[in-house]
Structures are given as structure tokens and as C-alpha cells.
Amino acid sequence: MRQKISNFKFQISNLKLFFCFLLTAYCLLFTVSIASAETKEFTLTVTDSEIELNGTKFMVWKYNDTFPGPEIRVKEGDVVKIKLRNKSSAKHGLFFHGLYVNPRVSIQEQEIFVDPDYEYTYGEFVAGPAGTHLYHCSWNMAEHLTRGLYGAFIVEAKDEPKSDKEFVYIISDWNSKAENGDDHYGTGHPRTMLDNDITTINERAVTGDNPIVMEAKKGERIRMRLANIGHLPHKIRFAQNFIITHEDGYPISQPKAQDSLTIYPGKRYDIVITAKKSGKEVFYHSIDMPPGVKEKLTASEDSQKASAAHTHDDSHGHSNNIHKENKTGVIKEAPIIVLDVRGGQ
Ligand SMILES: [Cu+2]
Secondary structure, X not given: OHHHHHHHHHHHHHHHHHHHHHHHHXXXXXXXXXXXXXXXXXXXXXXXXXXXXXXEEXXXXXXXXXXXXXXXXXXXXXXXXXXXXXXXXXXXXXXXXXXXXXXXXXXXXHHXXXXXXXXXXXXXXXXXXXXXXXEEOOOOHHHHHHOOOEEEEEXXXXXXXXXXXXXXXEXXXXXXXXXXXXXXXXXXXXXXXXXXXXXXXXXXXXXXXXXXXXXXEOOOEEEEEEEEOOOOOEEEEEEEEEEEXXXXXXXXOOOOEEEEEEEOOOOEEEEEEEOOOOEEEEEEEEEOXXXXXHHHHHHHHHXXXXXXXXXXXXXXXXXXXXXXXXXXXXXXXXXXXXXXXXXXX
16 A cells, blocks of 8 residues: 555656646747747827718728728737827727737737827737738727728738739728718717628729729739628629638638638638639629628618607607618629739740
8 A cells, every 4th residue: 555655656746747847848949939939019000080982081090191001911920019109089909800819918908998199019929820810999899990990910821822912902891871970870880880881992992993903914823811891791703713712811621612702790711813814804892791681670670760759759850860761781793803914825
């Protein structure tokens, strides 16, 4: 019995030693990887601004005086620190959409909001996973994302697949009626989102007659990083097939060819196309509302309207105007991007 106990003790101390060794090895590896990684520091300065989309002026905020904010691009494993300088008249925060950030950043810092004339440095965190991600304001997001506070955050893999050209497109949607004051609820109110009537791709409003032109040479492999920061499901349809290689930053195990794709809010897809023949080919865009959503929402709005009419006297006026046109803002298919392939064999 005594022997058994001493054997047991021996095993315990061996185990302790083993865990000590593991911990030391882990700490050493971590220190080495941090020491060998590059630290990338960025500053985002927020200011009050204005943009015009389809003839409607929107009050926005901009990062570093650009809309969308500047692209942040780092390598997997880089150490990232981002200073948010608030030179605007409102409060803002910073959120890293799709990135693994350490618990200190994710739990505490993303809930740190910066008042006007203050600044705060978020991080540091190790960039990953590789892929197409986003950064955006974390304060009153429904309104602040609608008012332009977002940008692409790209983490390149150590073994990034080569492409000849790469384009990053952030899609969003806006509500001209709310911004013009023609809607009971203001810009950024969840009730207005289904009525969003303007689609943007990067800084440009999609009108059907001003597509973005992607120039390429015959045979080139083109990677498109697509992200939806808006509120509606945006559908892309192309004349030829494309390959989806990544979803939300993660490589797709069996990439397959398809000619259309619906990008729901917050989603990111990387697609690859090959410029097969000379000439112009079009990417079409539409709003792809799931079946039944429009009917459901309209029905619930109608019942609310009916009960509002019962409880309010008509002299209150506005109760009858609240949801006068609750259309879902389905936008017909329109060209957004043209692939213009020239020359080559
Ligand atoms: Cu903000």
C-alpha cells in the first residue's frame, strides 16, 4: 500500500513537471511569435461630414476624411493597434467584425466609447484569421453604420493564393426618405431599413447607369472581396460562372462554380473569376428578400396601424401617416460592375 501511494505521488510530481514544461514551451513560443511578428499601428480620425447619394445629402461621419474608411490590410500574425481619434461631434467606438481579438479587446475594449475630442488605442491583438473582414463603429450601430462608419479589414494569409488583380467591394444600403425627413422614423431606425432605397458599393450609389469598371487582360485571374455592411440581402449575378473561394474569411473546402450569390448583412465572400474572353461582361445587382418576409412585415405593420387608428383620434394626424407606404424597397436588377477585358491571347 505504501509503495502504491509513493508511486502515485511520483506520478503527480511527474505530471506537474510535464505541465510546467508545456507552459514554459508555450510561453516561449508565444514570446518568439510576438517578437517576430510585425506591429502595425493605424490611426482612424473621425470627423463630421456629408455625402451625396442619388441626389440626397446624407449627414455622415468619416474615418480619415474618406467614405468608406481606409482599407486596413495586414498579414496574418501581425500585431495590430488602432488609435481612434474622435474629432467629430458624437460618441464612437470600434468593432472588429470577423477577427479574433484577444479577450481583453473583445470584452472590454470594444465596449469602450470615445467622446468628442478624446482618443483611445484599441489593441493590441494578433491579426487573424486570414480573410476579408470589416471594422466599424460600435456605438449605436444601427445609425452609425448607416452613416458611413465602416471599412474593410483584410488579413492576408501567409500562403495567400496568387491573383493577378484584386478588388474590394463593400455593399451597403441607405434610406433617402428617412434622411430627407419624409419618414416618421429617422435615419438608422430599424423600422426604416426595409425601405432602404439606395444601394452603395464602396463610395458609389448604384443607379444602373454608373457601374464600376474592372479592367483586366485576357487570361487574368481576378479576386473580388465582397462584404455586405448594409441591412438588406444583396444579390449579385454574373454573366459567367465565378468560384466562391472564401465565406466570412474561411476557405471553402470544395469551391464550386455558380453565377449568382446573395450576401446577407455582415457576410463576406471572396470570389474568383477568370477573364476568359475580350469584351465587357456585367455583374447585376438586386435586393433578394427571402420569400414571405415582406408579407409578414406588412401584415404586422397593418395590424399596428389599425390599433393605432383605434386608440388615437384622427385629429392627432400623424398616426395615420406613420406607415403610409411600407414597401420593402425591392430594387430591380441593375448593373453594378462591368468586367472590361482587353487584349491578350
Ligand atoms: Cu460611431
